[in-house]
Amino acid sequence: MTDLQSWLLLEYADDLPERLYRLGENPDPYRLFDETELEPYAEQSPLLISAAQNPSIAAEFFAQPNDWVGLKVDSTQSLQVVLRHLRHILFVGFDGERKGVLRYTHPRTASYFFPSLDSTELVTWLGPICALSWFAETWRDSAVEQAEWVNQENPDAEQWRVPATSSALFLGKGQTEALQRQQTEKFLFHWWQKQSQLSFDQAFAYLQEGMNSEFYSADSLSAYLDIRTTYREIAAPATLPSGSDEARLSYLEQSLKGNATDKESYA
Incomplete structure (x- = not known):
């Protein structure tokens, strides 16, 4: 176990690599989709970089959240452990045998998904992650212009241990309803704008x-x-x-x- 470290998990954009190497001191990005079922789409993968090694990008992340879309990830575990967990929670089961990809890396989805977790679910989904931070903006937030930074803490992260087996994660009732609300509000937002x-x-x-x-x-x-x-x-x-x-x-x-x-x- 190491001291608390912070990473930025940034959503894919066509110009993201160029901006990382132009502003970053040591980008050395890790692609989230590598070593997963999404590896064929790795060129469009979110990228994980160290916040400490790239202070200029970290400053921009908080100052210009609409230009640097993603999450800040804090953990005392190693990079390998955190990255493995971040990849694991990409894939979710629901409705029995159905399987899907959870785009939790986007602040829009994070704003619906993570607040829907109760204390028990939080341990499962955040695992080794002590806290997630993002610029919260639900579709309603966009309509009323009330977006703000939020910090989702996981008080049990220090006690978390790498599980002996990696079982699939399933969406609970609260998460399913939260993601359905996201789609409902998205539909309404586009109608409301007109x-x-x-x-x-x-x-x-x-x-x-x-x-x-x-x-x-x-x-x-x-x-x-x-x-x-x-x-x-x-x-x-x-x-x-x-x-x-x-x-x-x-x-x-x-x-x-x-x-x-x-x-x-x-x-």
């Missing part, structure tokens, strides 16, 4: 309405949001009739339009 009448939180409330009314496709939810925005002063019907999404959206629009007309006539 209009100027609603706050993001109000738009999210309408989106929840639409999903509770069993609209699930992107096209149907976009149409639902458009209709609700047009008649935002009118409460939506408690229930919608059965039928196709198109028929139910038509019923919603006619109902809201009729109530809006009635409200104007009594104004």
Whole structure:
């Protein structure tokens, strides 16, 4: 075990290697995808570099987080141990036999994923990592411009030991819901950017309405949001009739339009 060390785990960008060697004192990057199933895509891999050996890049990382996208990783374990763990948590199981890649290296995903871990899960996922730091920016943060630096600590890192066997990690209910929320907010953010009448939180409330009314496709939810925005002063019907999404959206629009007309006539 060594003293506390810090590394920067930087997301791939076309110009990242050039910037590392231009600003770094000793970049010597390690590719996260090497020695994994993602090795065929190693040219697009996130890169791990020592923060202590590259103070200029470390300073830029905190001063310009939008230009240096990634995570700061602190640990008292060796580089080899930390790198092996970072590679291990790239691959996750879910829904029984399904397997996927967790892009935890991007601050956007990290902002949803790591806060969803309880104390027991934190030990499993962070393992030898004492703390992760990143510029937190959920899709809602982007909408309301409230991004900030966060530090996710792992108080049990000092007691962590390399496991005898390396078993696959599976997403729990909290992580699955957090990643689903990320996708939901991403969809909403791109719709919300195209209009100027609603706050993001109000738009999210309408989106929840639409999903509770069993609209699930992107096209149907976009149409639902458009209709609700047009008649935002009118409460939506408690229930919608059965039928196709198109028929139910038509019923919603006619109902809201009729109530809006009635409200104007009594104004």
